[in-house]
Amino acid sequence: MTTTTADDTAAGATAVDPSSRRSIGRWVSAYGPVFGIALMALVLLVWAPGALSDFRLGNLGRYCALALASMGIGLAWGRGGMLVMGQGVFFGLGAYAMAMHMKLEAAGPDGVPDFMILYGDGTMPGWWEPFRSGPFTLFAIVALPAFVSFVLGYAILKRRVKGAYFAILTQAMAVAFATLLIATIKQTGGFNGLNTFSTVFGHNLYDPEVKKNLYMISAGLVIFFLVVLWALYRSRYGELLVATRDAEERVRFLGYDPANVKLFAFVVAAIMASIGGAIFVPIAGIVSPTNVDASASIMLLAGVALGGRASLFGPAIGAIAVGYGRSTLSERFPNQWTYFLGALFILVVLFLPGGVASLWPKLRSLFPSSNDQPAAAAPAVDTAGAEAS
């Protein structure tokens, strides 16, 4: 201990007391994200509603809904090391639950959704019935993905399926789910999906005030889950999850079952995707198999990879950026925009594997500030050697 103090005073003789400097650094890394979240809240909840047109605000609301799913991917993939390529399934569970409720609202009490009369014999399957209830729908939006992801995750993770096999399995899930939806046109609207809604929980969807509030809920959920993830990442569980990602066997030999550690992240990610899907539907006015299939799932993943999967803000900002880029580019280059997105994706994966969020620490290491102590590492090694003897 005494040697360390000597080292530090030698290294930082001109500067402030090193221990206080280090604790400032720790304080910033612990509470810096809070300021980041506050800034995001300011932009999304205060600036955007005033500055953007209703149309643009609606778009941003949709991106926020997608961002919720992407933030879940950030948790499962970035922190948990599980490459979830089928989050569209859970996004779809929430989206379809909400859409079914709104469809029943549009049909009126005891009414039957229009497409069932069009494609079927006008009778409604029994499992639609509970979704007439608003509270049940809200419950299902959380409980359904939680249950499905728990069962699937338990089966997959307890068998120690990882890496590419895990990714392929989850991807196959998305393909199967979309195929099932398309095949059941009489029950789920098939390829057309569910659309032509009129109200959500009794509020007129065409009322600008309601539209704005839907946006506020979507953006508010992003902020809320940023806080949830921030708390989760700095908790002991957050550390354990990273440890499991980096050395799963080692975690097993510390007395944990890694499957349980990963399962929790997988379930939380599924619930976040489902909530994103549920708020997506009233804003977009439609949900169809193209919103939940394999390519939709990969699009969610692209935002996460671009933004930086392991960072707190990367997935959310990446998802919003991809959504924005997608609509701007597709307006100008309707045929080529996917190539732009693909090229950007390749560039980021090649040169910035940690995503755009990793730019900040990279820039910081280029310009060493007074907060960094590059010299301290070497002498400290000797210190420890002396201590142990």
Place this chain on the structure above:
Amino acid sequence: MTISFLEEDYLEVTGLTVDFSGFKAVDGVDLTFLQGSLHFLIGPNGAGKTTLVDALTGLVQGTGTAMFRNKDLLTMKSHQIVRHGVGRTFQTASVFEELSVLQNLDIAAGLHRRTRSSLLPRGKVPERVAEALETIGLAPLAHRPAGVLAHGQKQWLEVGMLLVQDAKVMFLDETVAGMSTEERDNTGELLKRIVADRTIVIIEHDMDFMRRYADHVTVMHTGKVLAQGTVAEVQADPRVQEVYLGTAQEAEHHG
């Protein structure tokens, strides 16, 4: 003394066999590991040392029994064995490189916490963790990422994690391999300090290190126990000299 003798833990292995589809990597091994002694497990490459430890920690399936505190380790899963008080390290140090030294140790302390409390951030450093930091001499580096530690320090961190787990049986797989002489000495002294109330089993190829610190030595060869005893007894055994220690210099020393 009598009381402490009665309270002594031991791990008793009987008839342990690990069969890799016909090839017996460990073949009917009977061994007793006693508390308070640095028990070295030596033998040429492929003797079955690591496989033996793998079987006792649930990494590979073995037959026979391995009784520790009234439970048969061979019937338990890895994480249950750890929770029962048996820990191990691996040949290559596998600390969590992105996490700090403190975080590494804190995770190791998790098995003494309730699951629910893990959703909260760590308040102050747990006592057990602070003690281990001092014992392994890494207290000044507590907030450094484990990835930047020197090789020897990583191995000490692994030992520290076992201390925090409060492992009563520690299997250390080639802990001093690749260490400098000074680091080896530090490691040996560290192990002597902590062995009193636990059982430490060390797989080792470094004969100098073994001679200096071993209380008890078991020599394995082709999956079987070849010889057991103190360093002197084992070195004097002609069969051991033949398969492992059998150099001309050794013969001169003792002859």
